[in-house]
Amino acid sequence: MTLIGNWTYPTPIRFGAGRLQELPEACSEAGINRPLLVTDRGLADLPITRAALDVMEASGLACRLFAEVDSNPNERNLAAGVEAYRAGEHDGVIAFGGGSGLDLGKMVAFMAGQTRPVWDFEDIGDWWTRANPDVIPPIVAVPTTAGTGSEVGRASVLTNSQTHEKKIIFHPKILPAVVICDPELTVGMPKPITAGTGLDAFAHCVEAFSSPHYHPMSQGIALEGMRLVKDYLPRAYADGSDLEARAHMMSAAMMGSTAFQKGLGAIHAMSHPIGAVFNSHHGTTNAICMPAVLEFNADEIRERFDMAAAYLGIEGGFDGFRAFVQELNDQMGIPRSLSEIGVTLDHIDELAEKAIQDPSCGGNPVALTVENLKTLFRRCV
Secondary structure, eight states, X not given: OOOOEEEESSXXXXXXXXXXXXXXXXXXXXXXXXXXXXXXXXXTTSHHHHHHHHXXXXXXXXXXXXXXXXXXXXXXXXXXXXHHHXXXXXXXXXXXXXXXXXXXXXXXXXXXXOOSOGGGGBSSTTGGGGSOGGGOOOEEEEESSSSOOGGGOSEXXXXXXXXXXXXXXXXXXXXXXXXXXXXXXXXXXXXXXXXXXXXXXXHXXXXXXXOOSOXXXXXXXXXXXXXXXXXXXXXHHHOTTOHHHHHHHHHHHHHHHHXXXXXXXXXXXXXXXXXXXXXXXXXXXXXXXXXXXXXXXHHHHHHHHHHHHHHHTOTTHHHXXXXXHHHHXXXXXXXXXXXXXXXXXXXXXXXXXXXXXXXXXXXXXXXXXXXXXXXXXXXXX
C-alpha cells in the first residue's frame, strides 16, 4: 500500500512522505503570501525547520521564523508571537511542530486581529462568538510529531502563567486551511517523544471511545485509531526510521483529535493541571493516568471495551485491554506513577480543584467530583 493521499476530512490534508516540498503551494492555496512560521524553541535550529524555511525561500514567498514558544505555551508566548506577526505585516501563519508549536501558531493567527483578552474565548458555552471572525487570517499546519492532532483541531491549549491553569481556547476558524502531514518530519523524534506523543494519540482515542455522548462517527474513528497505535507505535519506538510506522502514527494522531469531538474525560482533566503546575509532557502525563482512569470507569465502559478488545486482537475483554495499556506504557518507558515526574501528595487538593474546572470532565462516563478526583490523583501518585 502506498501511504500517500489527499484528504478533505475534517480539512484539506496533503499526506505522504516528501510532501513538505508542497508547503509554498499549500500557502498559496490558503491565500497566504507573507507567512510567519511559528514553532517551539527546541525545533528552531533543527534541520527539518531549516528545510521548511528553505522551501519557502526557494519559492519566493517571504517567510520569517518565530520560535519563542515554551513546551507548555502560555499567554506571554502568545503576546510575543502576535507582536512579531503584526510587526512583520504577515497575512497568515505556518504552525509548525508538535502540540506546542501548532497550538501557539493557531493562537497567534487567532489573536492577531482581536481586541479582547484571549481568556475571553475559553471553550465555555458560546464564548467563541465573542471573536471577530473577519480578522482571523488563514493557517497552514505542519505537524512534526504524531500525537496531539492539533493540526485538525478547532482549539488550542494555552497555559495561564499567573494562575497555572491550562485553558482550552476554541473557534471554528482556527481549524487550519491546509495541513501537510509528512512522516519524514517525524523520523528524528527521540524515543521518549515518540512514546509520549504516540500515547497522547492513544489517550484521545481511548477517552473518545469511553465518552457516553452519542457520536457514532467519532466512535468508529477512535476504535481504528486505537488499532493503529497498538500495531505501529511499538514499531516506531523500536525503529525511528520505520517510515510506514511513522505514517500510520501520523494518521492515528489526526484520528484521535477528530474523534474527541465526542468528548474527553478524567485522563485529560487530570493531565491539564499537572502540566500547568509541573510543566510535564502532556502525552506522558496522560499515559501515566490512563490505567487508573480505565479502572475508575470500568463499570460504565466494560461492555464497549470487551467489543473493542476483540477488534484489536486483545484477549480478555476489558481486563485484557487495561493490562495491555499498562504493558504498552512499560514497553515505552513510561513511569508508573506521577511522583516519578515530580507530583507530590501535598498538591492533590490543588490539582483536584483545578481538574474539576476542566471542560474534559464533561465527557467522562462516571460523573467527576473534587473528591473522586482526589482519589484518582492519589492512586496515580
